[in-house]
Amino acid sequence: MVSNRLDSGEHLTGNTTMSESLREDMEEPEIIFIGAGINSLGAALAVAKEGWRVLVFDRNRTPGGAVRTMELTLPGFRHDIEAMNLSLFAGSPFYAEHREALAEKGLDLVVAEHSFGSLAADGRFLGIGTDLEANLRAIARFSKADAKAWKAWRTDYDRCSSVLFQILGSPAVRSGPLELVFGRNGDLPPNVATPLRGILLDSLRANLGRRFQSDVVQALIAAWAMHLDYAPDVPGGCWMPFLETNGDERNGIPIARGGSGNMIRAIVELVREHGGSVVNNQTVEQILFDKGRAADVRLAGGRELRSSCGVVASPASRPRRW
Numbered sequence: 001m002v003s004n005r006l007d008s009g010e011h012l013t014g015n016t017t018m019s020e021s022l023r024e025d026m027e028e029p030e031i032i033f034i035g036a037g038i039n040s041l042g043a044a045l046a047v048a049k050e051g052w053r054v055l056v057f058d059r060n061r062t063p064g065g066a067v068r069t070m071e072l073t074l075p076g077f078r079h080d081i082e083a084m085n086l087s088l089f090a091g092s093p094f095y096a097e098h099r100e101a102l103a104e105k106g107l108d109l110v111v112a113e114h115s116f117g118s119l120a121a122d123g124r125f126l127g128i129g130t131d132l133e134a135n136l137r138a139i140a141r142f143s144k145a146d147a148k149a150w151k152a153w154r155t156d157y158d159r160c161s162s163v164l165f166q167i168l169g170s171p172a173v174r175s176g177p178l179e180l181v182f183g184r185n186g187d188l189p190p191n192v193a194t195p196l197r198g199i200l201l202d203s204l205r206a207n208l209g210r211r212f213q214s215d216v217v218q219a220l221i222a223a224w225a226m227h228l229d230y231a232p233d234v235p236g237g238c239w240m241p242f243l244e245t246n247g248d249e250r251n252g253i254p255i256a257r258g259g260s261g262n263m264i265r266a267i268v269e270l271v272r273e274h275g276g277s278v279v280n281n282q283t284v285e286q287i288l289f290d291k292g293r294a295a296d297v298r299l300a301g302g303r304e305l306r307s308s309c310g311v312v313a314s315p316a317s318r319p320r321r322w
Contacts, residue, residue, distance in 0.1 A: 029277075031057035032297055033314065034284045034308040037065025038083075040314040041267045041278070042094050048274035052309070056276065057297070059283040063268055069259025073222075078259045086263065087247055090254040094242075098270065105266035111252040118220040126216055128245070130252050143214040151209060157246035158197040163188065163196060164239065199242050205232040221245050287311055 031047055031209040033040045036058035044054045062068065066082040073079070089095055090109055095102070116301065117127030126142060128135050132154075140147040188196070195298040198207050206226050222232060224244040230237030256262045270276050288296035298304050 002059040002194070029053045029305070029307050031055070031312060032057065032305065032310075033312045034297065035065065035314045036063035036068055036227040036268075036278055036280070036286075037266075037314060038089070038264070039310070040065075041264065041271060043312065043314075044276055044278075045098070045267060045271050045274065048271055048276040051275075053126065054276040055305070055307075056271065056273070056278045057282045057284050058278070058280050061280055062264075063278055063280060064261060064264035067260045067264050078261075080255075080260045082132060083260050084255055086254045086260065089242070089263070091247075099208075101270055102263070102266045105269045106258075107263050107266040110255055110257050113252045115248040115253040116220070116224075118216060118223065120216045124216075126220055128220070128249055130247065130249060131165050134247060139217060142216050143212070144148075144159075146212045146214050146217045149211050149213075150217075153242075154246060154249075156199075157242065159192050159201065160196045161243070161246070163192060164199070164243065168199075188297070189291045199238045201235055202238055203233045204230065204237040204241070207238045270314030284313075 021264050028206040030053045031044075033054060036056050041063065044056050048054045056063075058065075067080075067082050068082055069078050071078055074083065083108075084107060089161075106316040112310060114127060114129040117125055119125055124141075126138055128138070133188045136147045136150060139150050162313050166204060198210075204218075204222045208221055211222075212218050221241045224241040228240050230240065271278055283300040284297045287294050290296070294307075294313075296304050296306045297311060
């Protein structure tokens with residue numbers, strides 16, 4: 001039976017402050033991670049599995065960063081107050097590698113087949129699920145031309161998505177990610193290069209305005225860009241809605257049974273299982289450098305800890321440099 005634990009905080013706050021035993025065990029970790037968001041925890045797990053001694057600090061009461069599940073209204077009612085949609089996580093190499101181990105820790109992903117929608121000003125609703133024909137009928141009630149345009153939107157995704165995922169999965173380079181596609185190694189056929197340029201460079205208003213007639217259909221797609229703070233006229237705002245709407249229509253939206261906090265709880269348990277430590281309620285105020293190398297951290301209150309190999313900082317607001 002899958003556990004429906006309250007949230008990541010309920011089961012992770014105990015004994016995660018800087019206890020005397022932790023001070024002794026982690027006197028000199030090999031790598032210190034600052035921030036216990038999903039990216040930091042995933043990296044810490046990968047390193048811990050290789051036998052490195054890792055220590056993760058987070059200033060909050062619970063780990064997870066923008067992935068948290070909390071009881072906010074009535075007793076027993078759990079709410080994902082930030083990240084809920086786990087599509088990118090579910091499709092990631094990280095999840096493929098750790099799926100069984102995470103399941104053993106209680107992570108169970110379920111799929112919402114009716115995944116997103118939008119209300120029109122006149123009270124009508126446009127919803128998208130995993131049934132393409134039903135979606136086309138729903139869109140046609142707003143614009144028959146847009147039902148046809150939706151098919152083109154899907155076709156462009158089938159042509160371009162593999163290249164777009166290659167960009168998103170590539171390390172940053174000095175020349176910028178577009179060099180990967182449109183530079184000397186980017187011999188793409190026109191039916192890929194043309195729509196992909198629009199997805200990567202256009203604003204939402206420009207790209208969606210060319211494709212769709214109905215304001216409701218445009219808003220349905222454009223809303224996904226707001227998750228990454230792309231306003232309608234910001235260049236490059238199309239890639240997230242392009243991936244999200246197409247991916248969700250094909251696969252639905254994976255969500256964690258019991259809340260997204262269960263994903264964080266499971267990863268933290270794996271980090272600890274491999275000898276790492278995740279410590280909450282500890283603020284790293286400074287990263288200290290030794291001969292140009294990030295070597296130590298200074299916690300609020302003045303305590304300093306040295307790492308023998310390095311410091312990895314991944315919080316939204318970085319600590320001050322020495």
